Amino acid sequence: MKNKLLIIGASGHGKVVADIALKMKKWQRIVFLDDDENVTTSMGIEVIGKSNMALELINEYDIIVGVGNNATREMIQTQLEVRGASIPVLIHPSAVVGEQVEIGIGTVIMAGTIINCCTKIGKGSIINTGSTIDHDNCIEDYVHISPGAHLAGAVSIGKGSWLGIGSVVSNNVNITDGSKFGAGAVVVRDITVPGTYVGVPVRRV
Incomplete structure (x- = not known):
């Protein structure tokens, strides 16, 4: 771990990442990279250049990808790795993380989140504000669990999936890679075909 942090992306998600980093108090300096030339600061934090500068600064900074889009985040983080x-x-200091929880690199756990014991979360994922993940879950790489989503016990979420705000997943449900769920979706059975799902219970659209 280095004493300086570089955040790629200075927009909405990047701001929340910066806020968490500030509250963690582990880095003496925090800066952004962003491809919008009109953005010179964000949250009072300096934007020092475009995202393609990251590789030039790789030996000087810890680097986190503050981009909300799962596919883009995966592409950038893979290049960095x-x-x-x-x-x-x-x-976030207010998050509650249980015993024997594994969290992969590049993952961000936001304010008010609860992750119960024996859960595994892959790399580059977003566990967003106020979401809950119960025991023995398996969240694969580059997943986004949106604010207020709730996962019961022994749930499996495939790589690159996105659960919309307020989603609910019943216990022992398996969701395949690349699945997307609308706001307030309720998942009560396995999802074996990638696609976009909405409703209570969900249906594919």
């Missing part, structure tokens, strides 16, 4: 970047895990 190949080059040997130091990629931290960010956990």
Whole structure:
């Protein structure tokens, strides 16, 4: 771990990442990279250049990808990993993380989140504000669990999936890679076909 943090992306998600980093008090300096030339600061934090500068700064900074889009976040983080970047895990001080929880690099755990024991969360994922993940869950890489989503025990979420705000997943449900769920979706059975799902209970659209 280094004493400086570089956040790629200075927009909405990047701001929340920065807020968590500030509250963690582990880095002496925090800066952004962003491709919008009109953005010079965000949250009072300096934007020092465009995202393609990250590889030039790889030996100087810990680097986290503050981009909400799962596919984009995966692309950028994979490039950083190949080059040997130091990629931290960010956990808001108010989050509750149980025993024997594994969290992959580049994952961000936001305020008010509860993750119960024996759960595994892959790399580059977003566990968003006020969401809950119960015991023995398996969340694969580059998943986004939106604010206020609730997962019961022994749930499996496939790589690159996105659960919309307020989603609910019943216990022992398996969701395949690349699945997307609308706001307030209720998942009570296994999802074996990738796609977009909405409703109570969900249906594919």
